Amino acid sequence: MVFESLVEKVVSRIQEELDTTFEVEASGRHIHLSQEALDHLFGPGYQLTKAKDLSQPGQYACEERLTLVGPRGSFQNVVILGPVRSASQVEVSATDCLTLGVKAPIRESGDINGSPGFVLVNGTRSLSVDQGLIVAKRHVHMTPEDAAKAGVSNHEIVQVQVYGERPLIFDDVVIRVSPQFATYMHIDYDEANAAGFKKGMRGRILKKN
Template sequence: MEEDIIKEIVKRVMDTIDHRKTIPLEVSARHVHLSQKHMEKLFGANYIMSKKKELSQPGQFQYKERVSLIGPKGVLRGVAILGPPRERTQVEISKTDSISLGIKPPIRQSGDLDGSESLYISTDNAVIKVVESVIIAKRHIHMTPEDAEKFNVRDNQRVSVRVNSERPVVFEDVVIRVSSKYKLNMHIDFDEGNAAGYQEDVVCEIVI
C-alpha cells in the first residue's frame, strides 16, 4: 500500500515537470580508461580488444575485457574498461570503492590527474602500477552548444540539479561540460545514485 502511494506521488510530480527542460540521468559504475601503452602491458602487444557495447556518449564504448584494481587494503575485481584508448590512463571509482581499496583519490573532472591517487591494475597476464591516475569523478552534465543555449548555461559553469525520483535530492556543484561531440546526459556515481534512489528513466532538471 505504502509503495503504491509513493509511486502515485512520483507520477503526479512527473506530470508537472516541463520535459523540454529535463536531462537524462545515468549512473556511472567504476571503470578504467587505459592508455595504449598500459593496454599492451596488461593484455599483450598483439592482443585485439573486443568491443561489448556502445555508451551514451558518441564514440565511447565498453570492452568485454575486465581488470582488477589493487589497493593497500583490498581488491576490486571485474572492473570495466572503456574505450577508445586515452593518452593517459584514468581510473574512476566511488568514495565507497576508495575506502575498500584503502586510498584517498580526489574529486576531480575527467583528465585532471596531476596529484591524484595511484594503485595497481592487474589481469591474468600482468600487473602494472598506475601513478597519479585515480579520481572520484565530479558529477557533471554533458551537453551540446545548442543544449547550453536552451538551458542558458555555459561550459564549466557550476549549477544545482534536482533529481526527480522516489527519493528526490538536489545535487550542488554540478559541472556543465559543453562540446559538439557530447550528447545530453548527467553522470553521477553509484554512491550518489543510491542516495537519490536512482532507477532507469529517472530525469533531472537544473534548478539554480
C-alpha cells in the same frame, strides 16, 4: 473550449518538461587505458573489444575486465571503457575508496595531476600506474544547443534537481559542453543510491544566481 485549452496547456507543459530535463545515468567504477597500458596488460598492439555502446557518442564498454588493487582491498571484473586515451585513469566512488584503502580526489575526468596511483592486474600481468585514481565530479554532458537552451556554459557550476525515489538537489555539478557530447547527467553509485536512482531518472538544472 475550456477543455481544449486545458489539453493544450497540459501538452505544452509536457513538451516543456522534456525540453528542460535530461536523463541521469549512474556510472559504476571503470577504467580508461592508454595504448601503452593496454600493450602492457594484454600484449603489444592489443585492441579492445567493444561490448556495448554508451550514451556518449564513440564511447563504449569493453569485454575486457581487470582487477583493481588498492593497499587494503581490491575489485575484480572492473570494466574498461574505450576508446584508449592519452593517459590511463580509474574512476571509483567514495565508498570504493574505503574498500581500496586509498583517498582519491573529486575531479573532472582527465584532471589527474597529483591524484593517487593504482595497480591493475590481468591474470599474470600487472601494471602500476603512478597517478589517475579519481572520484569523478558529478557532471552534465551537454550539446551546445541544449546548453544554450538552458542558459549555461562550459565549466559552469550549477545545481541539479533529480526526480528519483528520494528526490534531491545536487549542488556543485559541473556543466561540460561539446558538440561531441549527448546531453546526459552522470553520477556515481553513491550519488545514485542517495537519490533512489532508477534507470530513466531525469534531472533539471537549477541556476544558482
